[in-house]
Amino acid sequence: MLFYNISIGFYAVASKSMQPLGFEKHDHATCISDAVERADAVCRDSGLQFTPVRRRVLEILLSDHRARGAYEILDILRNEGLGSQPPVAYRALEFLVAHGFAHRIEKLNAFIACGYSEHNHMPAFLICRNCGSVAETDAAPNRSAVGRIAKAAGFHIERAIVEVEGLCPECQEAEA
Amino acid sequence: MLFYNISIGFYAVASKSMQPLGFEKHDHATCISDAVERADAVCRDSGLQFTPVRRRVLEILLSDHRARGAYEILDILRNEGLGSQPPVAYRALEFLVAHGFAHRIEKLNAFIACGYSEHNHMPAFLICRNCGSVAETDAAPNRSAVGRIAKAAGFHIERAIVEVEGLCPECQEAEA
């Protein structure tokens, strides 16, 4: 199974009629296991418990690099007998987000696996309003115009939510 | 009644023990009427109906330049006999947001009056995690690092959600 991405982490989405174009392929088979492996190692090093539910939720998020709602994830867990009530999903997601293995996308009320191996970076997302695909890149708020304004105002930035909406390359072609 | 802001639009909040410092004062009495007046004029020019509910919701949002949830606004409307069910508040807010008189803050599931007279700009917000105050400034995503990356990736930006969390100047002092 092959998925496509570009260097900044623009992910293809399984749903709808999106045809990736101009994207590098990536070997999705090793991509999931690699990311899970990395998370496992980080947890071992940090004394965190990478429990079955947490591992499985990360796998689900990685399975097609798509943004998924908590209840969508819960449905899968329920079918697999790994938990049937909302708090189970929300707790696992809270853990993954807290430790940088996943991110929450406010605009979508959804979660996505982190596409970067460096932990605790500040992500920015490009969200296609047509096909729902989501690309991850880096926000670097302190070096941005907003960062300069914040500094001038004496505001100390701890976290940035940067979610850009628009049309991905494929959907621009489709509209034309 | 005086509220304080700085040139980029950092607003004081009525709640909690926040003491504005280093902010310019602004004449809040005229501030509300001016903004409502502006919205009225824009609506007249554009053939939009600036109805009593819509006007009142804008006044509420302006009344202390604070981010307010839809149900908080609905409570006020209900007390005033202007509508008692959620759709009334949500419709008015949808109208105000659609025409640039207010913005939705995703991180807070809340709404705030636009602090700028130029319509349809792309706002960015500085949100204090301690006192909840919200400052509005400009995102200018096309000139940002994310904008450059998006362009390189062939992604067409239509809208940007930029919400920066951290500590406002006052709360930094309080923590120290």
Added chain:
DNA sequence: TATTGATATGTTATAAAATAACAATTAACA
């Protein structure tokens, strides 16, 4: 100004997203 089509509001009901609270279980460590 009476007709009429569009826009806005009133209302009921429900959906969707998230959390509080407490009990039961499992892991970590002395």
Added chain:
DNA sequence: TGTTAATTGTTATTTTATAACATATCAATA
């Protein structure tokens, strides 16, 4: 092994948002 801390199970509820349809109001024009 016993003790504490962390995690999960479970029930119930809260918060946020929308669908659907009835009624009222507005705006244009016949």
